[in-house]
Amino acid sequence: MLTVLLILIPLVAGLITFGLKGSGPKALALIASIASLAVTVAALFQFRTAPEALQLTASWIPQLGAQFSVGLDGMGMMLCLLTAISFLLIFIVINNRNYERANSFYGLMLLSQAGLIGVFSAYDALLFYVFWELALIPVYFLCSLWGGEKRIPVTFKFFVYTFAGSLLMLVGLIYIYLQLPDKSFSYAAFTSGVLSPKDQSWLFWLFFVAFAIKMPVFPFHTWQPDTYEQSPTPVTMVLSGIMVKMGLFGVIRWLLPVLPSGAYMWSEVAIVLSIIGIIYASCIAIVQSDFKRLIAYSSIAHIGLMSAAIFANNEQSLQGVLIQLFNHGINIIGLWIIVEIIQQRLKVKNMNELGGIATYAPNIAIFLVIISLANVALPLTNGFIGEFLMFSGLFQYNVWFMAVAGLGIILAAVYTLNMVQKVIFGEANTLTSTTTDLTGNELLALSVIVVIIIAMGVYPKPMLDLVSSTTELVNKVY
Incomplete structure (x- = not known):
C-alpha cells in the first residue's frame, strides 16, 4: 500500500494543483513533497522488516496479460528516496520564486514525480512503459512553456530523441511479449529466459538505445546540453538529478535480466x-x-x-x-x-x-x-x-x-x-x-x-x- 501511496500523493496533488490559484499551488506542492518523503521513509523502514508488504499486484488489462504490479527492491527504494528528497529540496529552494501560470508549473512538476516513482516501482513491462511516458510528458511541457529563448527548437529535439527511444523500447517489449507462452507482461515472465541468443542480440540494441538516450550515453547525448541550458533550472534539476537515472535503472532492472x-x-x-x-x-x-x-x-x-x-x-x-x-x-x-x-x-x-x-x-x-x-x-x-x-x-x-x-x-x-x-x-x-x-x-x-x-x-x-x-x-x- 505504501508503494501505491508514493505514486498517488504527487499524482493526485498534481491534478488538484491545476485548479488552484494564488499561493495555493506552491503550498500544495510543498505539502505533497513533505508527505511523499514521510511515506518514503516509512516504506524504507518497512523494507527492512517486511519487504513483501511493499509489493502489490492487481488486475489491470487482463486481455493483454498486463497487471498493475508495483513493488520496491533495494534499488527502487533508494531511487524513490532520492526522488522524494530531491523534489522537496527543489520546492524549498524555489519557494520565493514566482512563476507565470504557477498552477500549471507545480502541477506538471508533481505529475513528473508520480511518473518517476512509477518507473522505479513497476514490475510489469507495459506498466513500466506507461510510467516511462508519464514521467517525460510533463517535462516536455515544462521545458517548452517556461524555458529560455531557444526553448521551442531545443524542446522539439528533446521530444524527437526521447520519443524515438520510447518507440524502440515499445517494439522490443511487444516482440518479447509475443514470444512468451503465457502472453504476459509480468516481470517474472520477461525474465524467464525463453529468448534465443540471436533474438537477444538485436533486441539488446532496441533497449540499449532507448536507455542510452535517457542517460545519455555518447553518441545519443546531443539533446542534453541544449535542454539543460534552456530549461528552467528546477526542471533541469529533475532532468539531471533524477530523470537520467531512468536510463541506468532500465538497464539494471530490465535489460540485464531480460537479455x-x-x-x-x-x-x-x-x-x-x-x-x-x-x-x-x-x-x-x-x-x-x-x-x-x-x-x-x-x-x-x-x-x-x-x-x-x-x-x-x-x-x-x-x-x-x-x-x-x-x-x-x-x-x-x-x-x-x-x-x-x-x-x-x-x-x-x-x-x-x-x-x-x-x-x-x-x-x-x-x-x-x-x-x-x-x-x-x-x-x-x-x-x-x-x-x-x-x-x-x-x-x-x-x-x-x-x-x-x-x-x-x-x-x-x-x-x-x-x-x-x-x-x-x-x-x-x-x-x-x-x-x-x-x-x-x-x-x-x-x-x-x-x-x-x-x-x-x-x-x-x-x-x-x-x-x-x-x-x-x-x-x-x-
Whole structure:
C-alpha cells in the first residue's frame, strides 16, 4: 500500500494543483513533497522488516496479460528516496520564486514525480512503459512553456530523441511479449529466459538505445546540453538529478535480466561508447564558459562512468553504480541549486562575468566548494565510495578500460576547480559586488545536501546494505 501511496500523493496533488490559484499551488506542492518523503521513509523502514508488504499486484488489462504490479527492491527504494528528497529540496529552494501560470508549473512538476516513482516501482513491462511516458510528458511541457529563448527548437529535439527511444523500447517489449507462452507482461515472465541468443542480440540494441538516450550515453547525448541550458533550472534539476537515472535503472532492472546473452555479447561496445562519452564530455566541459552547459557535460561524463561500470559484469562495479545513482543525484542537484541562486541574483550564466563572490556571499562560496569536492569524488565525500567501487570493477574487467576512464577523474578536477575559481574567487566586479548571501530556505536546502554528502562519505554502509539484494539478483542472471 505504501508503494501505491508514493505514486498517488504527487499524482493526485498534481491534478488538484491545476485548479488552484494564488499561493495555493506552491503550498500544495510543498505539502505533497513533505508527505511523499514521510511515506518514503516509512516504506524504507518497512523494507527492512517486511519487504513483501511493499509489493502489490492487481488486475489491470487482463486481455493483454498486463497487471498493475508495483513493488520496491533495494534499488527502487533508494531511487524513490532520492526522488522524494530531491523534489522537496527543489520546492524549498524555489519557494520565493514566482512563476507565470504557477498552477500549471507545480502541477506538471508533481505529475513528473508520480511518473518517476512509477518507473522505479513497476514490475510489469507495459506498466513500466506507461510510467516511462508519464514521467517525460510533463517535462516536455515544462521545458517548452517556461524555458529560455531557444526553448521551442531545443524542446522539439528533446521530444524527437526521447520519443524515438520510447518507440524502440515499445517494439522490443511487444516482440518479447509475443514470444512468451503465457502472453504476459509480468516481470517474472520477461525474465524467464525463453529468448534465443540471436533474438537477444538485436533486441539488446532496441533497449540499449532507448536507455542510452535517457542517460545519455555518447553518441545519443546531443539533446542534453541544449535542454539543460534552456530549461528552467528546477526542471533541469529533475532532468539531471533524477530523470537520467531512468536510463541506468532500465538497464539494471530490465535489460540485464531480460537479455543477459545480448548484454554479454555487446558489453564491450557499450563500455567503449560510455568511455568515449567520459573523455569527450570532460574535454568539452573544460572549455565551457556557460555555467549550465559545464554542469550538463559534467553529468554526461559521470553517467558515462556508471554506464561503463554496469557492463563490467562484476559485483563491485554494480555496487558502485547503485550507490552512485543516489550520490550523483544529490551532488548534481546541489550544483544546480547554486546555479539557480547565482542566476536569480545576477541574471548571468557566463562564468567569465563572475568572480569574487566569496567576498560578498561567503556561505554560497562554502557550499559551492564542498559540493564541488564531492563532485570530483574527494575521499570522505559521498562521491568517493561509488567511484572507487566502479573503477575497481572496471579494473577487474579490463585494466585498459579502467585506465582510459580514469582520465575522467583528472579532467573532472580541472573543469570543476576552474569553475570554482572563476565563480567565487578572484577580484569582484561591479556585478558580483551586488551579490547577497543565502536566504533561509536556500541555506536549509544546501545544508541538507552537505549533511548527506558528509554522512554518505564517512559511513556508506547503510546504503550499500540497502542495494545489496539488487546486486545479488542481477549477478545471478547476468
